[in-house]
Amino acid sequence: AQRVTQPEKLLSVFKGAPVELKCNYSYSGSPELFWYVQYSRQRLQLLLRHISRESIKGFTADLNKGETSFHLKKPFAQEEDSAMYYCALNFGNEKLTFGTGTRLTIIP
Amino acid sequence: KAGVTQTPRYLIKTRGQQVTLSCSPISGHRSVSWYQQTPGQGLQFLFEYFSETQRNKGNFPGRFSGRQFSNSRSEMNVSTLELGDSALYLCASSFNLPGNTGELFFGEGSRLTVL
Numbered sequence: 001a002q003r004v005t006q007p008e009k010l011l012s013v014f015k016g017a018p019v020e021l022k023c024n025y026s027y028s029g030s031p032e033l034f035w036y037v038q039y040s041r042q043r044l045q046l047l048l049r050h051i052s053r054e055s056i057k058g059f060t061a062d063l064n065k066g067e068t069s070f071h072l073k074k075p076f077a078q079e080e081d082s083a084m085y086y087c088a089l090n091f092g093n094e095k096l097t098f099g100t101g102t103r104l105t106i107i108p
Numbered sequence: 109k110a111g112v113t114q115t116p117r118y119l120i121k122t123r124g125q126q127v128t129l130s131c132s133p134i135s136g137h138r139s140v141s142w143y144q145q146t147p148g149q150g151l152q153f154l155f156e157y158f159s160e161t162q163r164n165k166g167n168f169p170g171r172f173s174g175r176q177f178s179n180s181r182s183e184m185n186v187s188t189l190e191l192g193d194s195a196l197y198l199c200a201s202s203f204n205l206p207g208n209t210g211e212l213f214f215g216e217g218s219r220l221t222v223l
Contacts, residue, residue, distance in 0.1 A: 006150075034211075043111070044151075044198065044214040086151060095141065095164040096212060100150030 002027050002091045006099035013077045014107045021072040021102050023061075023087030032090040033070040035061055036098070039083045047072075047085070057081070082106045110135065112215035114199050120221045126187040129218045133180050133201030139163075140182040141212060142174060145196040154197075157182055186220075194222045 003026045013019050025031060035047040048056045050063045050070060061072045070087060087099040113132040121127050133140050142154040153166035157176035174184040180201075186193055196219050200212035 036212075043216055044200075046211045049211070095153055095156050097153060098143070098151035100148075 002089075002097065004087055004089050004097050004099040006085075006087055006102050008102045009100070010103050010105070012105045012107055015079055016076050019072075019074040019077045019081065019104065021085050021087075021104065023070045023072065023099060025068050025070065025087075025089055027068070027089070027091050029092060030065075031092070033061070033063055034088045034090075034096070035059070035070075035072050036086040036088055037083050038086070039080075044086070077106045079106045079108055112199055112201050112213055114197075114215035114218050116218060117216065118219045118221075120223060121189050122223050123189055123191060125189050126185060127189060127220060128183055128185045129197055129199075129220075131182045131184075131199030131201075131215060133182070133199075134213055137201035137203050137213070138180055139202045139204065140176055140180065141200045141202075142182070142184050143198045143200065144168075145198055145217065151198070154184065189222045191222050194220060196220075 005024045007022050033050040036044050037047040038044040048054055059072055059074045061070055063070050082105050084101050084103050086101045088096045090096055115130045139158045141156040143151045144154055145151050154168055155162055155174050156164040160176045171187045176182045196217040198214055198217045200214045202212050
């Protein structure tokens, strides 16, 4: 079955420390992967997509087909990074499937 | 450009009642997707409409239904409400099919409480 898994519901990191939000998927094909973020009192919004290979707000995400993972990383956490993060995949069926989300808290 | 607008923002219903939620997409967007957001399950896909046609449907019972109008506005309906239907219902729009670019623009949601 096609599935997106975010194993951590909650993640706390000290300011200035590296951040890694995990995302694993199960799919035999080549999915398109995205990270969405929801800051406090704001709408859910796209953070980045893997095909763009971009760095947004210092975050990057690399697709590892061998491990079927798409972890989100940032070398130095900032307080404004505190938010809810969702990994999302398009399994080729024209809809986005979201993970259950990880709430990231940056400790000052 | 106005964002995705959802109405009502909050509503309280009792078990057995039915509810209709409305979503106005960003002007020019032809695709509307609906998601149910709960703390335990995250975002669960309900359905997606493109040019008035339902293109995808999630694993929800038939009590959940939706439609899209010619102006791309969409409504979803939940009949015979159950306590477990309490959730934030999010609508998202995109210009093309979501799978094409993956960028969905979300509304603020309609928070439904079933008593």
